[in-house]
Amino acid sequence: VTTSVSEVLDRIAPETDPTPDWEWVLVQAAVEPERAGHVYETGEPGSSGLRNVRRLRRLTLLGAGIVVAAAVALVVVAPWKGGPTILQRANAAISPAASQVLYMNFGICCPEAWRSGRDHIQLWIDGAAPRSFRSAGQPMFGYTEHGGTLGPETSLGTQSVTSYLGYNPTTNTIVEHVRSFDRSKPLDFDPLTVVRKALTAGTAHLDGRAVIDGEQAIKITLTTRDLNGHTGTVIYLANAKTYYPIEIKLQSLEAFSYPLEPLFRPNGRGWTATFRFQSFEYLDTTTKNLALTNIQAQHPNTKIIRCNGYKCTVIRNQPKGAHVSSPAKARQKHSAVRGIPPKDILKIAPLIRTCMSAQGATSVTPNHPGASGGIAHFPGVKHPFAWSWVNSSGKAKPIPNPMSMPPARDHSAPAIRERHAINTCLVPYRNKLTH
Amino acid sequence: VRATDDQLVGLEQVYRARFGQFVRLAHAITGDVELARDAVQEAFVRAVQVRATLRESSATDAWVAQIVVNCARDVVRERVPEANGVAFEEVFEIGVAADEPRLRAAVARLPERQRLALFLRYYADFDYGRIATVLGVEVGTVSATLHAARLGVVRLLEEVGS
Numbered sequence: 001v002t003t004s005v006s007e008v009l010d011r012i013a014p015e016t017d018p019t020p021d022w023e024w025v026l027v028q029a030a031v032e033p034e035r036a037g038h039v040y041e042t043g044e045p046g047s048s049g050l051r052n053v054r055r056l057r058r059l060t061l062l063g064a065g066i067v068v069a070a071a072v073a074l075v076v077v078a079p080w081k082g083g084p085t086i087l088q089r090a091n092a093a094i095s096p097a098a099s100q101v102l103y104m105n106f107g108i109c110c111p112e113a114w115r116s117g118r119d120h121i122q123l124w125i126d127g128a129a130p131r132s133f134r135s136a137g138q139p140m141f142g143y144t145e146h147g148g149t150l151g152p153e154t155s156l157g158t159q160s161v162t163s164y165l166g167y168n169p170t171t172n173t174i175v176e177h178v179r180s181f182d183r184s185k186p187l188d189f190d191p192l193t194v195v196r197k198a199l200t201a202g203t204a205h206l207d208g209r210a211v212i213d214g215e216q217a218i219k220i221t222l223t224t225r226d227l228n229g230h231t232g233t234v235i236y237l238a239n240a241k242t243y244y245p246i247e248i249k250l251q252s253l254e255a256f257s258y259p260l261e262p263l264f265r266p267n268g269r270g271w272t273a274t275f276r277f278q279s280f281e282y283l284d285t286t287t288k289n290l291a292l293t294n295i296q297a298q299h300p301n302t303k304i305i306r307c308n309g310y311k312c313t314v315i316r317n318q319p320k321g322a323h324v325s326s327p328a329k330a331r332q333k334h335s336a337v338r339g340i341p342p343k344d345i346l347k348i349a350p351l352i353r354t355c356m357s358a359q360g361a362t363s364v365t366p367n368h369p370g371a372s373g374g375i376a377h378f379p380g381v382k383h384p385f386a387w388s389w390v391n392s393s394g395k396a397k398p399i400p401n402p403m404s405m406p407p408a409r410d411h412s413a414p415a416i417r418e419r420h421a422i423n424t425c426l427v428p429y430r431n432k433l434t435h
Numbered sequence: 436v437r438a439t440d441d442q443l444v445g446l447e448q449v450y451r452a453r454f455g456q457f458v459r460l461a462h463a464i465t466g467d468v469e470l471a472r473d474a475v476q477e478a479f480v481r482a483v484q485v486r487a488t489l490r491e492s493s494a495t496d497a498w499v500a501q502i503v504v505n506c507a508r509d510v511v512r513e514r515v516p517e518a519n520g521v522a523f524e525e526v527f528e529i530g531v532a533a534d535e536p537r538l539r540a541a542v543a544r545l546p547e548r549q550r551l552a553l554f555l556r557y558y559a560d561f562d563y564g565r566i567a568t569v570l571g572v573e574v575g576t577v578s579a580t581l582h583a584a585r586l587g588v589v590r591l592l593e594e595v596g597s
Contacts, residue, residue, distance in 0.1 A: 005584075008541075028480040
């Protein structure tokens with residue numbers, strides 16, 4: 001009889017090897033005191049209900065601090081061998097496998113000056129080498145889409161784009177940048193890179209739970225070093241069940257190195273940028289989904305222009321042939337007012353952008369996040385107007401540098417309006433504008 | 436911090452020693468191993484939260500087992516929302532009917548006390564004392580309950596087979 005009953009029970013619930021996760025229990029228990037309202041008292045098996053709710057809540061709250069500290073301590077001192085930790089799960093949840101296409105849709109918040117147009121940035125990453133990617137919805141340098149390939153998989157976390165292309169809808173061209181960026185620096189469109197980097201390096205710790213728009217989340221605090229060696233703090237919130245990202249909050253931010261590599265202020269001050277995820281999902285590697293990661297596949301009949309360095313800038317903004325042969329000549333050509341201290345640029349930059357808007361420009365944005373230059377589009381003018389700041393004659397005197405100008409022979413109303421705006425908004429900071 | 440909270444340490448020891456057993460116990464009740472794992476996790480969360488109410492540290496595993504059973508029942512109820520208002524026996528049958536229907540249905544037809552006694556003995560490897568604690572009965576009752584359960588399973592299987 002015993003044997004047959006054993007067989008029956010084995011078949012009903014066969015032995016498995018479930019992964020324990022005590023750390024998760026501690027975190028859950030610590031920050032959800034209201035859950036103690038649904039408890040079972042000692043000595044009354046099977047009794048469910050809401051007895052002694054207040055007493056238990058008090059007890060739970062008292063214990064919460066201890067348990068939070070315990071959870072943090074356990075994370076630090078005891079890498080469990082019984083299965084992946086929460087941090088390992090959080091890392092795995094945001095790292096695509098080779099058979100997956102990662103898709104995310106996120107917005108960037110604050111400051112308002114560079115939020116515009118960045119509420120719905122979409123990013124597709126092919127998990128398989130060479131990990132092609134495409135980003136849309138982040139208009140920069142006249143490009144509305146960016147793409148290329150990320151570094152090898154092993155570099156995830158410190159990745160650097162190994163091939164970079166931009167799609168310009170105005171000219172319907174794809175500009176392929178050749179040797180245009182410093183390969184030693186990350187060129188990253190993925191805001192989760194900083195999170196993966198910290199989770200992999202062990203500079204992240206579990207910091208309890210939170211509720212975001214009614215969604216239960218785990219809170220992870222991490223520290224990371226930027227390109228300048230400055231340390232910054234990042235608050236990362238992920239869904240408590242799926243570990244998919246909800247929000248990334250970068251604190252003490254100085255700026256973004258193009259495009260989304262954070263630079264921190266060493267003194268701890270600075271501003272906060274928040275990435276908020278509207279979608280995060282893994283897609284099958286179907287032909288259609290893989291095409292989403294490929295900027296050329298999205299624009300199959302588009303001319304591809306290969307360029308490098310400053311020529312790319314010229315091509316972007318003056319595709320019809322206006323030409324400056326080198327950055328050095330451009331600086332000579334555009335040399336103008338001296339004496340504006342670098343620290344004043346950040347004060348002047350938003351004034352110029354505000355001025356541009358007041359003069360009728362639409363879509364006025366910095367030409368990359370945190371930049372002091374900008375891009376403005378005037379209704380009726382085919383190409384956007386861009387300006388940046390350059391050091392003139394090697395004397396480290398930054399001046400606003402118009403990267404494109406409307407042709408002088410164009411006397412149409414929109415072109416006149418644009419020239420007027422440029423002169424009104426930039427001339428106060430320059431002796432002379434040439435083009 | 437861990438050393439100053441003996442009950443937490445005790446719960447952690449039970450968790451590490453009995454996690455797999457409790458998952459099997461919950462699996463038998465819920466009919467789904469993933470739901471079972473969730474139920475056990477949830478049970479330990481509750482246990483940690485209300486550990487101050489645990490009076491005897493020697494009975495920690497039996498105390499947690501009670502919570503595991505209750506959490507597994509909750510899972511079954513949540514899984515079959517349309518079953519609200521019907522007897523637990525019926526809910527249990529609905530909850531386990533999808534997998535191994537003959538065996539599960541047969542075991543599900545056992546009286547609840549017999550069924551739980553069987554599960555606790557077999558899956559959790561509990562002695563009679565602990566089973567008695569979980570079920571809230573005298574130790575002497577456990578032996579008879581288990582005997583009746585085993586016979587009941589055999590009889591029910593014969594019925595199902597015929």
